[in-house]
Amino acid sequence: MSLENIKHITLVLSGKGGVGKSSVTTQLALTLSLQGYSVGVLDVDLTGPSIPRFFRIESSKVRQAPGGWVPVPVHEASKESEEQNGNEHIDSTNGQSHGHGALYCMSLGFLLANRGDAVVWRGPKKTAMVRQFLSDVHWGALDYLLIDTPPGTSDEHISLVETLLKQATPAQLSGAVIVTTPQAISISDVKKEINFCRKVGVKVLGVIENMAGFVCPNCSECSNIFSKGGGKVMAQEFDVPFLGSVPLDPMFSRLIEEGKRPFYPEGTVVDGKQMQTKDDLLETGTLVQNYTACSLFPLFDGMVKELVKTING
């Protein structure tokens, strides 16, 4: 069984589309990997797979092995991490060079002949694909499997949870991270998703509020484009943990879209640390190395530590 050697399975859910499920999944995966864990990302958004684009591996194809598919590697574990394997994980905030865990992806996007092709499937076909993704992918031994989902509470979600409840042990299925944006329109859909989790018995690990504010790169004025504070209020209302607010950072999209290392104006201090400026820009590295320079990394680093603590009880 392909889920056998996975320690924790975490879903990333949201009732609303375009709130940043895939972007949050990507950042959770990169951060977990930077903290030394081995991570797999499964994209069950069948009609709009974004994960290949986010990890900049759109041209990769899935390989077939006896009895299953081999997921696409984003990067392998670094040496330091392998030596550390099984020991204490390195504290990633010390700023020293440190190891990172392996990162693999699986998405329907890898199976399409042409990236513009529409996938026009009705429910039963989607169900079959979700099941196949859960049973036929050779993940190997993983610390975390993150599952990115499409918006809504329909076929993909029902099949996913059904299959997971059947095939994974309760200890493996750690729960769901809910993503929302601050405005009321999004919150009202996301509430439905939390009710979905309650109904099917999936634990809500916490709520992440994405797109909370945009800092003008010119005058540092923060505009709340999509209102503010909605995620926290909702988390309190439903009595689930609030993990944090993530602002809009154009440098993150630049990193994803162009693969360029983020830099910030002089005097940008995040978490007590001066962010990299244009002048001391390093030569481009891998995605995971570049992500450490992003202003969102310290935020996610904190949230992921909190999450890991919750998951491990």
Add this chain to the structure above:
Amino acid sequence: MAPSLEEPLQPVDDALDAALKKTPSLVAPQPEHCPGPESQNAGKGDACDGCPNQAICASAPKGPDPDIPLITQRLAGIKHKILVLSGKGGVGKSTFTTMLGHAFASNADNTVGIMDTDICGPSIPKMMGVDDETIHVTSTGWEPVWVSDNLGVMSVQFMLPNRDDAVIWRGPKKNGLIKQFLKDVEWGQLDYLVVDTPPGTSDEHLSVNTFLKESGVDGAVVITTPQEVSLLDVRKEIDFCRKAGIKILGLVENMSGFVCPKCTHQSEIFRATTGGGKKLAADMCIPFLGAVPLDPRIGMSCDYGESFFDNFGDSPACKALKEVVRNVGKSIGVNPDEILADD
């Protein structure tokens, strides 16, 4: 079942064709790889072996769905039907749908209807400020909820006993509801019906297309945001429209650029690294209807269920929207001056 590397695509034509046929009543859920109870191969495919529905599917008459003429008749009084589509979620389909509704309704001579087919995440009622309403059932059918004298709305949200309840439905059930919306809602005489859709290319889209085909759809407005992550999904939606024979009225780029209210510096929050909507429209040979900038007040208006059009008529975003509405009008052969009465 052993996985295969062959392209996992069901030909779109098959899916579209099958959707036009009548569905037999089944005794068990459809199995994996079900060819579809409506399809020509129903009951004969490999997946059908051992399925409790096999005999029903194999013997059911493969005629056209008898409800389609009923729908056509019901919608006969509607002059223009416009779909709002996008492969990607959260790009502003519902926001644009409400804007289009308000814009059409700003001329008191027009009667406008908005139908929300997003069953798992309906946003229209909240954006229109009518999320506490319920539907009235009369002898002629379901009465839509009227926001103003000439603007009616229909959404699944009105039927939920508790508005935070999740609608945990699989495809066939969703299709049934959409059909009922089209068949049973008493729209009366409408000038425009704007249909909002969920993200993706799946059950809802196939159903809407199938059921409306006979009665004639003017076309679809496709919404995108400038970044490639969104364009990627929208490209699929355009591919879907082409294969399904839905005419594309044009592409709208939403959330393009943000002007800082303090220093008026323009930032590209969702960077158009691959040329944005304009380039996509050119590549796909479809009209580009316009770009609407981000404005925090649009989101706020939606949250409070107010009309951004009426409240901030002078903002740059509103001007851009009006331009888009005018272009939509042109593409369906209506004099733009008749749509926006005030200017």
